[in-house]
Amino acid sequence: MIAYLNGDFLPVEKITISPDDRGFQFADGLYEAMRAYGGVLFRADEHLDRLAYGARQLQFARHDFTTVKSIFVELLRRNSLENKDALIYMQVTRGVAERTHAFPPADTPLTIYIRVKFFSGWPDELQNGIKVISVPDKRWSQCHLKTTGLLANILAHQQARESGAAEAIFIRDGFITEGSHSNVFVVKDKKLITPPLSDYLLAGITRQAVLEIASGLKIDVREVAIPASDLEDADEVFITGTTVEITPVVHVNGKNVRHGRPGELTIQLQKEFNLLK
Numbered sequence: 001m002i003a004y005l006n007g008d009f010l011p012v013e014k015i016t017i018s019p020d021d022r023g024f025q026f027a028d029g030l031y032e033a034m035r036a037y038g039g040v041l042f043r044a045d046e047h048l049d050r051l052a053y054g055a056r057q058l059q060f061a062r063h064d065f066t067t068v069k070s071i072f073v074e075l076l077r078r079n080s081l082e083n084k085d086a087l088i089y090m091q092v093t094r095g096v097a098e099r100t101h102a103f104p105p106a107d108t109p110l111t112i113y114i115r116v117k118f119f120s121g122w123p124d125e126l127q128n129g130i131k132v133i134s135v136p137d138k139r140w141s142q143c144h145l146k147t148t149g150l151l152a153n154i155l156a157h158q159q160a161r162e163s164g165a166a167e168a169i170f171i172r173d174g175f176i177t178e179g180s181h182s183n184v185f186v187v188k189d190k191k192l193i194t195p196p197l198s199d200y201l202l203a204g205i206t207r208q209a210v211l212e213i214a215s216g217l218k219i220d221v222r223e224v225a226i227p228a229s230d231l232e233d234a235d236e237v238f239i240t241g242t243t244v245e246i247t248p249v250v251h252v253n254g255k256n257v258r259h260g261r262p263g264e265l266t267i268q269l270q271k272e273f274n275l276l277k
């Protein structure tokens with residue numbers, strides 16, 4: 001597997017990153033994960049805009065990553081993935097500097113690492129749905145930034161896995177925020193509901209695609225706070241994300257969602273989403 005680090009294309013096992021990298025020392029970094037379907041990048045501009053937004057918010061020295069798209073294409077080519085389904089992972093950190101909380105000098109180059117792999121998602125879960133658990137949202141209050149500081153997400157996800165579920169849904173002050181690596185939608189009385197964007201959740205690219213599809217289908221969409229109890233009372237629940245696409249949730253905290261099968265609207269949205277890929 002050939003990966004990219006700071007201008008070089010190298011076998012991934014030859015890549016080394018300094019222990020003084022601020023990504024390693026402080027999780028002082030941002031990341032993006034995006035898909036290519038049949039070799040075609042999916043909404044790469046939106047992913048790179050979100051990265052640029054994060055870089056501005058964190059006062060990184062570089063805020064424009066539009067040229068990186070050609071590196072994605074080159075990496076797919078070098079890994080014989082130019083016609084395949086793939087996952088692209090990109091990480092940007094504030095660079096290598098002596099460990100101190102203060103930012104390094106402004107001319108310190110950012111560390112940019114990109115790798116790709118063959119990836120075709122989780123077909124069984126897309127068709128049959130998943131179990132989830134809800135957990136307290138113990139993360140910081142800047143979850144709209146896609147930083148590499150994911151410890152609370154990892155711990156919540158591991159808790160879900162150990163309880164036989166596939167995702168953990170965060171609850172903050174009695175309301176749903178998002179999943180450990182996904183956004184959350186519920187359907188109630190034919191209304192499609194998702195929490196409004198705020199500092200407490202990521203503006204998911206897949207979430208946005210679903211909102212666009214729903215608006216095209218004239219579905220009644222509400223971006224409003226969802227009480228935790230609605231997770232168990234909803235007619236349908238699904239999660240969205242780059243890796244999970246639109247995955248039905250059929251079981252919450254040990255109880256079936258309605259009849260324990262993917263809902264009608266969820267399936268309709270999945271079909272429309274597949275047309276966009």
Ligand SMILES: Cc1ncc(COP(=O)(O)O)c(C=O)c1O
Binds near residue numbers: 207
């Ligand atoms: C915490 C969190 N929320 C939501 C999402 C979904 O975002 P996207 O649809 O852009 O992948 C992700 C994706 O990784 C995530 O990590």
